[in-house]
Amino acid sequence: MIIIRPIQTSDYDALHRIAVESGHGFTSLPVNEELLTNRINHSVSSFDSQVTQPGNEGYLFVMEDTETGQVVGTSGIEAAVGLEDAFYHYHLGKVVHNSRELGIYNTVETLSLCNDYTGASEICTLFLSESHRKNNNGRFLSRFRFLFMAEHSERFSDTVIAEMRGVSDDDGRSPFWAWLEEHFFSMDFPTADYLTGIGKKVFIAELMPKYPIYVNLLSKDAQQVINKVHDKTVPALRLLEAEGFARRGYVDIFDAGPTVEATKGSIRTVNESRKYQVIFGDVDETTNYIICNTKVKDFRATQAHASVRETANQVVINHAVADALNIGEGDWVRIVAN
Template structure:
């Protein structure tokens, strides 16, 4: 499995993924012109020299290196809400109190807002059902954090993810069905298609501008506020392990939760390591003094390029911490466009668990003081989330 930037020859497969993902997956829609423009925008974003986040959009694809088929997609929007508003509902409570009548009532409300304007959004994660295999989902989710760690100037301090809300097999959303009856007489597939294509004018024109009192909603609509689609639960669990938290912002159409984290505190970013590469083949003089870490254990490995970005999961590497050197076989180096002496970034797959042992295992045993500091920093980091 190889992660790489999307290319124009991926258009047919990308359209098929847009069909497979169904309504509610607004970052990919079944429209060839839209998808062609999205591919070009991504190509331009990877090629652009960037000093601060703007309207760049990075779309990666997961390719089966044996068959060449696309297994899935994953993406990053550098700074959302700049050219087209990013709307959410914020769930809060209002209190009505009359001291004269001695009556008190606390009511939950939803207020429309643009709270996340300017934030970085991770998005477009989809793994095709027939390609679901060990570590494929982890690679699609966590590769974005390796890219952010290597190119922090391209991304905002706050990173968000909009999680898909509840809808049935027919693409019907209980939350939207209530809004449709009372405010916008368009079906769920149509509004998600319009929104995904950037046509959000109808939101300002037709959606209610005053707080929605949730006790006035139908039971089925109220029950799904902040809930995720069953197929999205593994992705949410993975993000929660990275440190993402839900702070009561939900999607306008299906009421799915939006989660957020500070970029610097995302575990895969904080625990990733930069290293030099030593390519091993039959003629290589192997540098092997001192301890070796992680031999035979899976890690996520990426080069440090932008438009030439490549990443994969491998168990064929071993790390020499005293030299900050990662030894990999020649065929793997070729797949990742890495040469001997090149800089790469890697992340042990068990590092996001938050356990001290994961970090210490990849540290030099002789660096006792460094390991002690690492434990202290990890503990502080754990409780800061």
């Protein structure tokens, strides 16, 4: 059975393997022993914390195949970004150059450095090994986070964002960064991406252009990838758009990939999820549900068939599903159709 649970310190080797597999552009998992260890420890501490409002917590989950014991994916939520380290974006804007006397009216797009998403919750660190990219596992690995957010709403901000991976080639070269590198940074994209991933972000403030950049002054290659996603990221973007996430004109400062946002209460899975009390029995329904328990430190989620009894506010599951979720009869679960 496939389950999702909080990461544990014993998962280091699996997380390191995933960091290597994920490749360039996956800033939240740098291939660095100290940083990966810190990420795990911070997550363990976050799940242990008593929280009444979002702070510096970071929740990292793993997907595990219980038949083999193998960790096959990761998924994360940052409770409130930018509270300790500045959280940068470019915002796409417009400047109008107008001369009535000459009859000239030109609109020019600009990129302005900003910290507008400070305090927002961020869904992040989504990666699934190729061996398990089937059976709706990708959807499950993304959507279960909204069940966790719905159940523990006090831990997260009203604004939820996701940074989508921008365009880069197999060697990690970003056309957008290539222009910035040439004129301002003198370091390649993988290096800049890695430094950010290990928390060394001071160089951004030191070297990033302080004034708005006129988009039409960028190279043609750089202009063409602004607000575009990497080919491998298209399915993830479509899934989030189906949840109600939308672009608001913010792009990543390295590869110009779009950031999408939604208000927590408007997210489809948050709205459609319901809590039911568990009873055991045979299940003859064909509807597949994402089901999670209502715990924090001992959180578990899985996909399974279930029978919902709306009038009784009950859900029927079998013993195997209950064991996977670490629950007993009479406990409560939150579910949504997958």
